[in-house]
Amino acid sequence: MKVLVADDDPISVLYLQDVLSEWGYEVVVAADGLTAEAILREEDGPLLAVLDWMMPGLDGIDVCHNIRQAGMERYVYMIMLTSRTETEFIVAAMNAGADDYIAKPFIAEEMRVRVRAGRRIVDLEQELRRQATRDALTGIFNRGAILDVLQKEIARHARTPNFLSVIFADLDHFKGINDTYGHLAGDEVLREATRRMDSMLRNYDSFGRYGGEELLAVLPNCDPEGALAVAERMRSAMADTAVHTPYGDIAVTVSIGIASVNTADKADMTALLHRADGALYAAKLLGRNCVTA
Ligand code: GH3
Ligand code: MG
Ligand code: MG
Ligand code: MG
Numbered sequence: 001m002k003v004l005v006a007d008d009d010p011i012s013v014l015y016l017q018d019v020l021s022e023w024g025y026e027v028v029v030a031a032d033g034l035t036a037e038a039i040l041r042e043e044d045g046p047l048l049a050v051l052d053w054m055m056p057g058l059d060g061i062d063v064c065h066n067i068r069q070a071g072m073e074r075y076v077y078m079i080m081l082t083s084r085t086e087t088e089f090i091v092a093a094m095n096a097g098a099d100d101y102i103a104k105p106f107i108a109e110e111m112r113v114r115v116r117a118g119r120r121i122v123d124l125e126q127e128l129r130r131q132a133t134r135d136a137l138t139g140i141f142n143r144g145a146i147l148d149v150l151q152k153e154i155a156r157h158a159r160t161p162n163f164l165s166v167i168f169a170d171l172d173h174f175k176g177i178n179d180t181y182g183h184l185a186g187d188e189v190l191r192e193a194t195r196r197m198d199s200m201l202r203n204y205d206s207f208g209r210y211g212g213e214e215l216l217a218v219l220p221n222c223d224p225e226g227a228l229a230v231a232e233r234m235r236s237a238m239a240d241t242a243v244h245t246p247y248g249d250i251a252v253t254v255s256i257g258i259a260s261v262n263t264a265d266k267a268d269m270t271a272l273l274h275r276a277d278g279a280l281y282a283a284k285l286l287g288r289n290c291v292t293a
Pocket of ligand 1: 170171172173174178182183184185187190211212213284
């Protein structure tokens with residue numbers, strides 16, 4: 001786990017770096033408040049921070065305050081490092097958004113247990129987030145989370161001429177699989193289907209369970225031809241090999257609808273999904289096990 005150490009005193013930084021890395025943390029260093037805030041705001045920034053109160057530019061209090069105001073998605077646990085331990089200073093630090101404080105000069109063992117307490121909070125927060133955004137059966141995003149991703153991708157690329165594509169996939173005659181092999185077999189098939197289709201996506205694509213056996217992939221920076229190629233690979237990943245389950249080998253195919261928008265053209269999420277859904281419906285009408293745009 002990454003920890004940010006923000007302190008303008010190089011000796012203090014060296015010591016913190018030393019003890020924290022000895023305890024297995026990856027240490028990121030900032031020598032002033034502005035740099036500290038920028039690092040904490042990075043997309044993959046640290047979840048734990050030890051902030052010196054007195055720093056040039058922004059002080060530790062300012063950093064705490066700004067990070068709490070930033071409305072970031074993840075929670076950053078912040079420990080204030082201060083030589084001022086009178087109650088009013090502690091209250092000010094915690095009011096600014098600090099989670100804890102340590103008196104300077106600190107004792108290594110105390111730093112260790114306080115950082116560990118912070119880590120427990122961060123771990124819990126991440127587990128909660130995982131549970132709130134992931135589908136329990138398949139492990140991919142749930143409906144709310146994948147729609148959130150789509151909405152953010154649309155907003156992120158607004159005004160830049162760039163394609164965004166969505167892929168709607170629905171397993172064919174899935175009800176029949178449940179009826180023939182049972183619901184537990186159906187669950188296995190759904191799990192394996194999402195795994196196979198997910199493996200056809202790029203790193204920065206997202207995949208979610210829109211409804212029962214209806215899956216939605218969001219592909220940023222992907223034009224219609226690219227989406228067609230990915231969808232075709234998803235389709236054949238299902239059609240080419242039956243799913244091996246404890247209840248027998250079960251052949252299952254998937255129908256796919258795709259839609260793309262140029263994000264410079266004020267993309268509307270509902271309209272985009274509607275088009276993909278219409279294409280999926282057309283794929284079903286065409287006899288299933290095919291891709292339609
Ligand atoms: P079509 O080819 O037209 O899509 O036919 P279908 O049978 O797949 O479509 P329909 O929407 O009628 O049936 C979907 C079925 O998926 C019904 C529902 O019981 C089943 N299903 C939805 N979620 C789950 C699940 O989590 N596990 C299992 N085993 N079945 C599920
Ligand atoms: Mg200082
Ligand atoms: Mg179906
Ligand atoms: Mg369906």
